[in-house]
Every structure is written in structure tokens, then in C-alpha cells.
Amino acid sequence: MGKKELDMKGSVVLLGVGQVGRSLLHLISGVNARTKADSRLNVIGIADSHAALLDDDALSQEILSEAAGIKEKGGTLEQMEGTLPLSEITSALSPGTILVDVTASSDTGPLLETALSRGCGVVLANKRPLASEWEKAEVFFSHPHVRYEATVGAGLPVISTLRYLISCNDSFSSIKGVLSGTLGYMCSEMERGSSYSQALLSARDLGYTEPDPREDLMGTDVARKALILARSAGWPLEPDKVDVEPMFPDFLSQVTVDEFLREINTLDEEYAMRTSEAQTAGKSLRYVAKIDRTGAAVGLSQEEKESALGSLSGAENAVIFRTRFYNDVPLTVCGPGAGPLVTAAGVLGDILDLNVHMRKDR
Amino acid sequence: MGKKELDMKGSVVLLGVGQVGRSLLHLISGVNARTKADSRLNVIGIADSHAALLDDDALSQEILSEAAGIKEKGGTLEQMEGTLPLSEITSALSPGTILVDVTASSDTGPLLETALSRGCGVVLANKRPLASEWEKAEVFFSHPHVRYEATVGAGLPVISTLRYLISCNDSFSSIKGVLSGTLGYMCSEMERGSSYSQALLSARDLGYTEPDPREDLMGTDVARKALILARSAGWPLEPDKVDVEPMFPDFLSQVTVDEFLREINTLDEEYAMRTSEAQTAGKSLRYVAKIDRTGAAVGLSQEEKESALGSLSGAENAVIFRTRFYNDVPLTVCGPGAGPLVTAAGVLGDILDLNVHMRKDR
Numbered sequence: 136m137g138k139k140e141l142d143m144k145g146s147v148v149l150l151g152v153g154q155v156g157r158s159l160l161h162l163i164s165g166v167n168a169r170t171k172a173d174s175r176l177n178v179i180g181i182a183d184s185h186a187a188l189l190d191d192d193a194l195s196q197e198i199l200s201e202a203a204g205i206k207e208k209g210g211t212l213e214q215m216e217g218t219l220p221l222s223e224i225t226s227a228l229s230p231g232t233i234l235v236d237v238t239a240s241s242d243t244g245p246l247l248e249t250a251l252s253r254g255c256g257v258v259l260a261n262k263r264p265l266a267s268e269w270e271k272a273e274v275f276f277s278h279p280h281v282r283y284e285a286t287v288g289a290g291l292p293v294i295s296t297l298r299y300l301i302s303c304n305d306s307f308s309s310i311k312g313v314l315s316g317t318l319g320y321m322c323s324e325m326e327r328g329s330s331y332s333q334a335l336l337s338a339r340d341l342g343y344t345e346p347d348p349r350e351d352l353m354g355t356d357v358a359r360k361a362l363i364l365a366r367s368a369g370w371p372l373e374p375d376k377v378d379v380e381p382m383f384p385d386f387l388s389q390v391t392v393d394e395f396l397r398e399i400n401t402l403d404e405e406y407a408m409r410t411s412e413a414q415t416a417g418k419s420l421r422y423v424a425k426i427d428r429t430g431a432a433v434g435l436s437q438e439e440k441e442s443a444l445g446s447l448s449g450a451e452n453a454v455i456f457r458t459r460f461y462n463d464v465p466l467t468v469c470g471p472g473a474g475p476l477v478t479a480a481g482v483l484g485d486i487l488d489l490n491v492h493m494r495k496d497r
Numbered sequence: 498m499g500k501k502e503l504d505m506k507g508s509v510v511l512l513g514v515g516q517v518g519r520s521l522l523h524l525i526s527g528v529n530a531r532t533k534a535d536s537r538l539n540v541i542g543i544a545d546s547h548a549a550l551l552d553d554d555a556l557s558q559e560i561l562s563e564a565a566g567i568k569e570k571g572g573t574l575e576q577m578e579g580t581l582p583l584s585e586i587t588s589a590l591s592p593g594t595i596l597v598d599v600t601a602s603s604d605t606g607p608l609l610e611t612a613l614s615r616g617c618g619v620v621l622a623n624k625r626p627l628a629s630e631w632e633k634a635e636v637f638f639s640h641p642h643v644r645y646e647a648t649v650g651a652g653l654p655v656i657s658t659l660r661y662l663i664s665c666n667d668s669f670s671s672i673k674g675v676l677s678g679t680l681g682y683m684c685s686e687m688e689r690g691s692s693y694s695q696a697l698l699s700a701r702d703l704g705y706t707e708p709d710p711r712e713d714l715m716g717t718d719v720a721r722k723a724l725i726l727a728r729s730a731g732w733p734l735e736p737d738k739v740d741v742e743p744m745f746p747d748f749l750s751q752v753t754v755d756e757f758l759r760e761i762n763t764l765d766e767e768y769a770m771r772t773s774e775a776q777t778a779g780k781s782l783r784y785v786a787k788i789d790r791t792g793a794a795v796g797l798s799q800e801e802k803e804s805a806l807g808s809l810s811g812a813e814n815a816v817i818f819r820t821r822f823y824n825d826v827p828l829t830v831c832g833p834g835a836g837p838l839v840t841a842a843g844v845l846g847d848i849l850d851l852n853v854h855m856r857k858d859r
Contacts, residue, residue: 166666290822292654292661296830299654303846304528443831446803451826460652460842461832464813468658469805470828480822484665495857 143170145490146193148180148227150246151238152206155260155285156181158479159237160199166483176486180227184240185211186218189227230254231493233486236261237285237478244271251278256489260285260482266359269371276366280493282485287314287360288452290477290484291470296456297367300466305458307368310426314360316450316473317343317351318382318422322410322435323448326419331406332399343450343473347392352382354422354433361424361431364454370428380434382422413437419445443467505532507852508555510542510589512608513600514568517622517647518543520841521599522561528845538848542589546602547573548580551589592616593855595848598623599647599841606633613640618851622647622844628721631733638728642855644847649676649722650814652839652846653832658818659729662828667820669730672788676722678812678835679705679713680744680784684772684797685810688781693768694761705812705835709754714744716784716795723786723793726816732790742796744784775799781807805829 167175177193234250237260324334358377413420418437438445452472539555596612603625686696775782780799800807814834
């Protein structure tokens with residue numbers, strides 16, 4: 136190994152120019168700057184939900200920076216010169232190109248399938264195409280040119296560890312994990328004495344939550360990750376086989392974000408009680424996903440204080456694999472499971488890996 | 498993914514029929530039994546330090562079982578009919594064959610190099626060829642057809658996580674780990690109140706130590722792992738750049754095993770003091786490898802009780818990567834880092850992975 140000149144030669148089309156997309160563009164331009172012109176990874180297209188920018192050879196660094204700047208200020212690609220309707224993106228899908236989906240959209244599935252049928256590779260940070268009904272999602276789990284490391288645990292090698300165990304001809308008995316940095320942070324803060332509302336507001340201030348924090352609190356994002364882990368382990372669960380406990384009551388689901396935030400202190404007492412119940416039992420309260428071949432459950436759980444999940448702090452993620460070979464003592468991967476930079480790093484790893492594999496397959 | 502018919506078609510020559518070698522033969526026969534005849538992994542040769550058994554097509558299950566039985570009883574392959582001198586092994590090294598070294602020999606290097614030059618793949622659980630002077634070892638780190646997952650952390654995906662980080666274009670700042678199940682177990686037992694001599698004898702009873710336990714206690718095996726991690730991270734350290742603290746004093750290095758075991762209770766006081774010093778400081782005493790680009794140190798270290806290393810129990814291993822992307826919060830892999838079955842599983846994973854890659858390269 137050591138320091139070698141990278142040969143990353145390949146073309147990428149990027150769907151999504153949010154935080155992860157911009158971090159990815161930044162990482163790509165960083166490695167390209169240290170690479171000979173003919174072995175660079177060329178970004179030949181980018182798109183947001185409004186428009187696309189395409190160039191057969193490569194979008195220039197200037198154009199990519201301008202696009203990133205506009206998106207950072209909350210604008211859309213439509214504001215730029217030379218943009219095309221979103222539907223034009225298919226013209227960039229020639230064999231060998233890698234289509235990268237870092238959106239949170241549930242509508243990219245058909246485009247991703249078109250890409251695969253044209254001999255493109257697909258890299259996903261977007262969980263939704265992988266977490267829909269099995270009939271639609273199956274293609275992404277069975278196709279050799281799909282990668283999705285960043286969908287679970289951001290840049291942590293969770294999916295690659297799972298694939299490694301499969302490559303050792305191991306078989307899974309269960310998978311368990313803390314898969315949300317936001318909910319992990321909240322549990323950890325409540326353990327340190329914060330109320331539910333304080334913990335939530337501080338997670339929000341740190342930028343850990345979605346604009347509407349209920350999107351994190353309702354647990355569906357963790358449920359999607361649980362589904363992706365299950366399916367990767369060879370268990371084709373349907374979404375309705377994942378039992379989800381939300382971290383707020385139903386009657387607060389229909390109000391506005393502001394109203395929700397005004398009401399959250401009414402939840403303090405309940406969550407303080409659940410936290411202290413765990414502490415009285417000598418345990419830690421964690422938001423945990425538990426997965427096996429029969430289904431998955433996502434919700435609060437009392438974990439042993441010294442266990443891999445109970446000893447997590449802050450926004451850390453951890454995934455615990457129990458398998459035929461790792462039965463008495465399981466295999467654990469842990470570390471920061473969120474953040475645009477590590478997520479983008481995982482996406483870049485997938486792109487480079489897929490690029491090498493697709494070149495060999497040709 | 499899911500359950501697919503495995504196509505593992507390929508040929509393997511196995512050096513070493515000790516515990517790991519026999520577990521590997523067992524795993525291979527298990528998967529072969531579930532595979533169609535023309536996609537099996539054929540063991541076409543096995544060898545111990547005395548003799549070789551070869552068959553152009555495949556050694557039969559009966560012959561492999563007989564060989565395993567003899568080795569298990571402490572015999573050698575020479576006792577079998579049809580064995581050949583060890584030097585004949587080169588005749589089995591045709592392009593595409595995978596040579597697997599699960600010995601603990603420092604003499605296999607030239608044979609491994611011959612294999613590579615003939616277009617074979619090489620899979621190592623033997624650390625020595627990777628831990629010799631850089632000039633000799635370099636070929637094994639730079640050649641695309643070499644795998645060595647099982648040399649560090651047995652079957653834990655330590656090397657593959659390291660490779661994953663490199664594939665994300667990450668760069669390492671430091672690597673730290675508990676890399677010896679034996680010494681991990683001893684530290685853990687001393688923490689629970691056992692004396693040094695009790696902890697050592699109980700590790701010995703559990704089969705965790707080498708016949709001469711000083712081979713574990715002197716730390717050179719951990720030093721080899723540290724060297725392998727450093728070199729894999731791109732730091733071509735020489736063996737003399739690894740500073741090693743042995744877990745017994747120099748004056749006990751020249752006596753017989755029995756004399757050594759009679760003398761060990763003279764060490765109880767010193768190690769009880771070091772353990773209680775750590776506890777007084779609110780920490781855990783661990784046998785730790787610390788690696789960066791300038792060198793490596795292997796020895797006892799006080800670790801925070803709630804840290805990944807401080808909270809290990811029993812014979813568990815853990816490796817902590819600090820990198821450009823995993824800086825504030827590092828990436829940790831932990832689990833059982835020893836045992837013939839998980840080690841053999843890691844070796845099998847390497848064989849299957851290498852098999853796929855070499856087929857694509859042809």
C-alpha cells in the first residue's frame with residue numbers, strides 16, 4: 136500500500152447538492168488536484184430537485200464551486216446559466232458512469248434502475264430506494280454494481296463489515312445497534328441530567344436534527360437503516376416488519392414545528408422517569424435497533440452500562456453483529472455515525488471501489 | 498445478497514496443518530458439501546514442516562481427514578502413504594492457485610515469493626513474512642494478490658477496515674489497540690484480583706498461551722501485529738522501530754519452561770502494584786500497541802475505564818483508528834481476536850475474495 140498515485144479515472148453524475156453532496160464535491164476536487172489529468176474522477180453532471188447541469192467531459196471547478204455556493208445560500212441550480220430540465224440527466228448515463236444519489240428523495244428509484252440497465256454503477260447515501268417494498272428494492276441488493284455504505288453509520292464500515300462476514304461464509308443470527316447520532320446524543324444528554332426538551336433543543340442547536348426534529352424523533356430513519364441491515368444480511372424484510380417506537384406522542388404529530396417545540400416540555404417528566412428507571416436498574420437508556428430474520432424493532436431499550444451500546448457517548452453509533460463465528464462474543468464496529476464529511480468519505484470510497492470493479496468487469 | 502449458490506472454484510495449497518489449518522480444512526469441506534462439484538474450492542496440496550501431500554485435481558476428503566487426525570495426535574505427515582519431500586510443493590504452484598500459509602515459520606518467504614512470481618495468490622495467517630525487514634517484506638504489501646486479514650485480530654475485519662479507510666482516500670494519524678487475547682485476558686484477570694501467576698496459569702489452562710508462555714509474554718507477537726498495521730497504513734517501519742515491553746524480566750528468559758513456571762510468583766507483587774496504581778488513578782491496566790508514522794510502542798498502559806480499550810473484558814481485541822476523517826471520535830473495531838475457528842474464517846474470507854479478484858484479472 137503506502138502512497139501511490141491514485142488512478143480514479145471515471146465519470147460521476149451527482150443527484151443532490153446538499154451538505155453531503157457539497158462535501159463530496161470538495162473531497163473529489165481535493166483528490167483530483169493531486170492526480171494526473173487523465174486519471175481523474177470527472178463530475179459530468181449534478182442535479183438538485185429543480186434542474187441539472189451537464190458536461191460530456193467534466194464540469195469545471197468554477198462551475199461546481201458556483202453551484203455549491205448557490206446551494207449553500209439556500210438557492211437552487213435553476214438560478215445558474217446553462218442548466219437543463221431534470222429529465223435531461225438520462226443523457227449522461229452512458230456505460231461505466233457512476234450515478235450517485237445523496238438526496239433524501241423517494242422518487243429516484245426509476246432513474247437509478249435506468250442507470251443500472253444502461254451499464255452504469257449506482258452509489259447511494261439515500262436510504263429510501265433501499266427501504267421501499269422488497270419487490271422494488273430487491274434490484275439494488277442483488278445488482279453487483281450498487282454500493283450503499285453511507286446509508287448506515289455514515290462513513291463507518293458497517294456494510295463492508297457485513298459483506299466481509301458474508302465473504303467468510305459466516306451467517307448472521309442477529310444485528311443490534313445505535314444507528315441515530317441525534318437520538319444517541321439525546322439519550323446521552325438525558326443520562327447526564329438534561330430534560331427531554333433541553334436535550335432536544337441542544338441537539339437542534341448543534342445542527343444534529345432535521346429542520347423538523349420530529350423526522351428524527353419518529354424513528355423512521357432508524358427503521359430504514361434496520362431494514363437495510365436486515366436485507367443486506369439476507370433477510371428480505373418488508374417495511375411493515377419493523378416495529379417502531381417514536382420519541383414523541385401521536386397528538387404532537389399534526390402541529391407545526393413551532394407549536395411542537397413549544398409543547399415539548401410536557402414530555403420532560405415521562406422521559407426523565409424512563410431515564411431514571413434505567414439508571415435505578417444500573418443500566419443506560421438507548422435508542423436501539425434490534426434485527427433478526429423474523430423482523431426488527433426500533434425504540435428505547437435499557438442496555439448494560441458497560442456494554443458497547445450502554446457505554447456510547449454523544450452522537451456515536453455502534454453496530455453489533457452476532458453470527459455463527461461471532462456468537463458468544465460479538466463483533467462490534469463503533470465511531471461517529473453522522474456528519475456530512477464522514478458520510479461523503481463513505482460515498483467516495485464506494486465510488487472508487489465500484490470504479491475499480493466495473494473496470495475489471497469490462 | 499441472501500443465499501446464493503457459492504461459486505468458489507479454485508485450487509488451494511495449504512502450508513501448516515495445526516489448529517488453524519485443520520479448522521480451515523473443516524470450513525472448506527463444509528462449504529464444498531453445499532456446492533456443485535464444478536464450483537468447489539479444491540485443496541490440491543497440504544504440507545507440514547516435514548512433508549507434503551499433493552494431488553493435481555483435489556486431495557480426497559478421506560486423505561484430508563486422515564492427515565488432520567494424525568496432526569491432531571501430534572504426528573507428522575511423513576507417517577502417511579504417498580507423501581513427497583517438502584520441496585515438491587513448487588510443482589503445485591500453477592497460475593491462479595492460492596498458496597495459504599498458516600504456519601508460524603520464518604522460512605516460508607522464498608516459497609511465497611516463488612508463488613507470486615508464478616501467478617499464484619498468497620493468503621497469510623503467518624505474521625513472520627510480513628514482519629521481517631522491510632526490504633524482504635515489501636513485496637507482500639505491494640502485490641495485489643496477497644491477503645493477510647487473519648494476521649491481526651484473527652477473524653476481526655481489522656485489515657479490511659484499514660483498507661476501507663484507504664479506499665475512502667482517508668489518511669491515518671495513529672492506530673492503537675489491544676492485539677493479544679492472552680495478555681488481554683491476563684490484564685482483565687489481574688484487575689479482578691488475581692495475581693500475575695494465577696492469571697497466567699489460568700490463561701494456560703484455558704489454552705490461551707503457547708506451550709512456552711513466554712512467547713506470548715515477551716510481546717514480540719504483538720510487536721509483529723503493530724508492524725503489520727503500520728506497514729498497511731503506509732508507514733514502512735523497520736522491526737527495530739517497535740519498542741517492546743515484555744511481561745516478564747530478562748533473568749527468566751534463559752530458564753526452562755518448568756523453571757519459569759516455578760518462579761512466576763516472584764512477579765506477583767510487581768504486577769499487583771502496577772494494577773492497583775492504575776486502579777487508584779481510576780484507570781485500567783492494558784497491554785496496548787500504539788502506532789504512528791514515526792514508530793510503535795508495545796507494552797502496559799493505563800487506559801480510561803470507559804474507553805474502548807479500558808472497558809475490554811477477557812480475551813477481546815480492539816483496534817482504534819484515528820484518521821483525517823475520524824479524528825475527534827475515532828473508529829473502533831472490537832470482538833474476539835483469537836481462536837482457530839475465527840482465524841480460519843478470516844483466512845477463508847481472504848481465499849474467496851482473492852479467488853474472485855484473480856479471476857477478474859485474468
